[in-house]
Amino acid sequence: MSGEHPIVVTSLTKRFGAFTAVDSVDFHVEKGEIFGYLGANGAGKSTTIRMLCGLLAPSGGDAVVNGHRISRDPEGVKSSIGYMSQRFSLYLDLPVEFNLDFFGGAYGLRGAAFRSRKQEILELTGLVDRRHSTTGTLPGGLRQRLALGAALLHRPRIVFLDEPTAGVDPASRRDFWRLIRDLSEGGTTVFVTTHYMDEAEFCHRVGLMVAGRLVALDTPAGLKAQFVPGHMLSVTGRDLAGTTTAVRGLPGVLAAEVFGAGLRLRLAEGEADPGAVRAALEAAGARELRFEPVPATLEDVFLAVVAGHERHQKDAE
Amino acid sequence: MRKLYRFLVRVGALASKETIHIRRDVRTLYMALGLPVVLLLLFGFGVSFDIDSIPLAVVDHDRTRASLELRRTFVASDDFRLVALLDDAEDAEPLFQRGRVMALLVIPPGYERAVAHGETVTVQLVLDGTDANTANMARGKAEGMALGVNLEIVRAATSGVVAGAPLGASIWTRFNPEGRSALFLVPGLIAYILAIVAVLLTSLTVAREWERGSMEQLFATPVGRLEIILGKLLPYLCIGLVAVLMVLTVGAWVFDVPVRGDLTVLAIGSFLFLIGMLGLGLLISVLTRNQLVATQAAFLSSMLPTLLLSNFIFPVENMPTILQWLSRIIPARYYIEVLRGVLLRGNGYAELWPDLLVLLGFSALMITVSAARFTRRLA
Numbered sequence: 001m002s003g004e005h006p007i008v009v010t011s012l013t014k015r016f017g018a019f020t021a022v023d024s025v026d027f028h029v030e031k032g033e034i035f036g037y038l039g040a041n042g043a044g045k046s047t048t049i050r051m052l053c054g055l056l057a058p059s060g061g062d063a064v065v066n067g068h069r070i071s072r073d074p075e076g077v078k079s080s081i082g083y084m085s086q087r088f089s090l091y092l093d094l095p096v097e098f099n100l101d102f103f104g105g106a107y108g109l110r111g112a113a114f115r116s117r118k119q120e121i122l123e124l125t126g127l128v129d130r131r132h133s134t135t136g137t138l139p140g141g142l143r144q145r146l147a148l149g150a151a152l153l154h155r156p157r158i159v160f161l162d163e164p165t166a167g168v169d170p171a172s173r174r175d176f177w178r179l180i181r182d183l184s185e186g187g188t189t190v191f192v193t194t195h196y197m198d199e200a201e202f203c204h205r206v207g208l209m210v211a212g213r214l215v216a217l218d219t220p221a222g223l224k225a226q227f228v229p230g231h232m233l234s235v236t237g238r239d240l241a242g243t244t245t246a247v248r249g250l251p252g253v254l255a256a257e258v259f260g261a262g263l264r265l266r267l268a269e270g271e272a273d274p275g276a277v278r279a280a281l282e283a284a285g286a287r288e289l290r291f292e293p294v295p296a297t298l299e300d301v302f303l304a305v306v307a308g309h310e311r312h313q314k315d316a317e
Numbered sequence: 318m319r320k321l322y323r324f325l326v327r328v329g330a331l332a333s334k335e336t337i338h339i340r341r342d343v344r345t346l347y348m349a350l351g352l353p354v355v356l357l358l359l360f361g362f363g364v365s366f367d368i369d370s371i372p373l374a375v376v377d378h379d380r381t382r383a384s385l386e387l388r389r390t391f392v393a394s395d396d397f398r399l400v401a402l403l404d405d406a407e408d409a410e411p412l413f414q415r416g417r418v419m420a421l422l423v424i425p426p427g428y429e430r431a432v433a434h435g436e437t438v439t440v441q442l443v444l445d446g447t448d449a450n451t452a453n454m455a456r457g458k459a460e461g462m463a464l465g466v467n468l469e470i471v472r473a474a475t476s477g478v479v480a481g482a483p484l485g486a487s488i489w490t491r492f493n494p495e496g497r498s499a500l501f502l503v504p505g506l507i508a509y510i511l512a513i514v515a516v517l518l519t520s521l522t523v524a525r526e527w528e529r530g531s532m533e534q535l536f537a538t539p540v541g542r543l544e545i546i547l548g549k550l551l552p553y554l555c556i557g558l559v560a561v562l563m564v565l566t567v568g569a570w571v572f573d574v575p576v577r578g579d580l581t582v583l584a585i586g587s588f589l590f591l592i593g594m595l596g597l598g599l600l601i602s603v604l605t606r607n608q609l610v611a612t613q614a615a616f617l618s619s620m621l622p623t624l625l626l627s628n629f630i631f632p633v634e635n636m637p638t639i640l641q642w643l644s645r646i647i648p649a650r651y652y653i654e655v656l657r658g659v660l661l662r663g664n665g666y667a668e669l670w671p672d673l674l675v676l677l678g679f680s681a682l683m684i685t686v687s688a689a690r691f692t693r694r695l696a
Contacts, residue, residue, distance in 0.1 A: 105331070
């Protein structure tokens with residue numbers, strides 16, 4: 001099994017004192033896959049990624065990364081993977097090119113082969129013109145690309161990216177994800193954590209972390225089908241505030257949430273009566289109603305999963 | 318071989334990165350090279366135990382040619398400066414109280430007559446002991462002068478035929494005959510300054526990487542602890558050695574500190590001392606992970622012991638036993654021994670090998686401990 005999959009995780013656990021940051025997580029990642037790890041801050045995403053990179057020793061369970069067990073051979077893991085940490089961690093006072101030189105040296109690379117690899121990376125990340133700039137003068141998007149480039153210098157078969165686009169403008173985020181897709185198409189396995197739900201749509205498979213547990217794992221479409229069945233309806237109009245309670249009890253209405261100035265309803269296929277919904281809303285005082293079908297997003301999935309988890313917690317107490 | 322090659326590549330990468338950091342942050346260079354020289358000049362000129370002209374009051378009850386001669390002997394040297402000629406010793410009290418005079422010479426009545434008859438006569442010198450060091454020096458000088466006057470009198474009495482000195486002490490100060498405090502201070506200062514600068518230089522670097530978050534990125538690469546330690550150490554070692562050369566040059570040039578012994582001993586001693594102190598800085602940095610705390614710890618661990626327990630200014634032999642024991646673990650003590658030995662006493666390996674050995678042990682210990690305490694995993 002470990003021969004086929006670049007990452008195999010079994011009962012991986014990390015405790016800090018009495019606090020369990022990662023609670024017995026199991027999954028595997030396919031070769032060339034973009035594997036998204038989704039969760040709120042503090043859900044255990046970074047802790048998982050740090051364990052998989054050999055930076056943190058697990059308290060229980062184990063994982064095999066590129067054939068190296070993280071508990072036994074963290075050094076073997078380190079030399080075979082690329083890692084981009086959550087905080088920008090290259091040297092801001094050094095020129096772009098020197099950051100690459102340094103990390104190349106840290107992986108033991110040098111000579112003509114390294115120079116041509118560096119050129120490749122500069123081209124890949126679109127930093128050829130900025131190679132002599134001081135890193136601190138680059139805008140956020142370029143910095144992130146440089147950090148990714150530095151993590152790719154030694155041609156790792158897996159890259160771990162911990163919130164790579166945090167605090168980067170939307171256009172740069174799109175460019176960055178284009179890079180990630182190119183990597184994946186070239187056969188590199190990409191393990192990426194994020195809390196941007198729109199980014200998670202680009203992943204082949206998404207794992208959802210809630211309070212240290214991996215509560216769901218599937219393709220984005222599979223997750224939507226499982227957690228937000230039915231179809232989504234966006235409701236706009238006037239005086240919609242406070243009308244969610246009026247529709248929540250209706251037959252076939254699976255969920256009703258405030259969304260901006262309007263509402264989002266999720267209706268069970270074939271069971272809900274749009275006319276009854278409209279009547280109930282108007283009875284609650286809303287006017288000039290417009291209904292529009294919208295696709296479900298991973299955000300809906302995330303909210304449904306978290307709500308389900310909280311209900312589960314309450315039941316347990 | 319391949320392993321060694323990779324090891325060297327990684328150390329080289331770290332060292333050249335550190336060098337570029339230093340080149341880009343000129344403050345580090347100012348601190349490393351400018352500060353020692355400035356401190357040496359400040360301390361060298363400012364801290365001096367040489368006394369020139371102690372303010373002296375004289376009460377001359379005799380008022381004869383002989384007593385005038387004695388007064389002139391005191392004032393003729395630059396060591397004393399006559400500020401008041403009083404009628405009564407009581408009058409000196411307020412002057413002492415206000416610090417206007419620090420010494421009082423009382424010549425008794427009948428001084429000339431007693432001298433002429435070859436009788437013993439006691440001249441009184443009252444000293445302000447507030448500054449014990451100055452008082453001691455003044456006493457020494459006065460005794461020397463009294464001895465000179467005695468000899469003159471004896472010589473005169475034997476009508477020019479000297480049949481050997483009848484009595485008196487013969488004092489010979491070796492290595493620093495003029496008793497210049499610069500000669501005593503500069504070697505100690507070199508150690509003191511290097512200790513502070515070396516510990517400060519490296520104590521910041523590892524802490525800075527933790528604070529910036531670049532340490533996490535570094536840990537995700539196959540770079541080893543020893544490689545990080547060596548890569549951080551080498552550039553600062555080079556800077557430190559340049560600082561040693563500069564300080565020695567300034568010492569020789571400005572303060573006329575001689576170099577009488579074996580320079581290779583000095584070079585090896587400086588090299589080992591620097592590695593040890595840079596290693597101490599690294600250890601602090603590794604343990605604190607915080608630049609502010611690291612700076613404070615650096616000052617405490619380098620400045621105070623080097624100032625107080627290294628024989629720099631305060632002789633260790635005069636300290637309580639427990640402090641004497643404590644001083645044995647202060648590396649600066651051994652380095653100062655090497656510096657004074659080579660510069661002033663003309664020592665070589667034969668005399669200084671034990672000190673070099675201690676410095677070697679210290680530097681090896683610092684590197685080993687900081688590499689061992691350097692956890693490459695987070696949290």
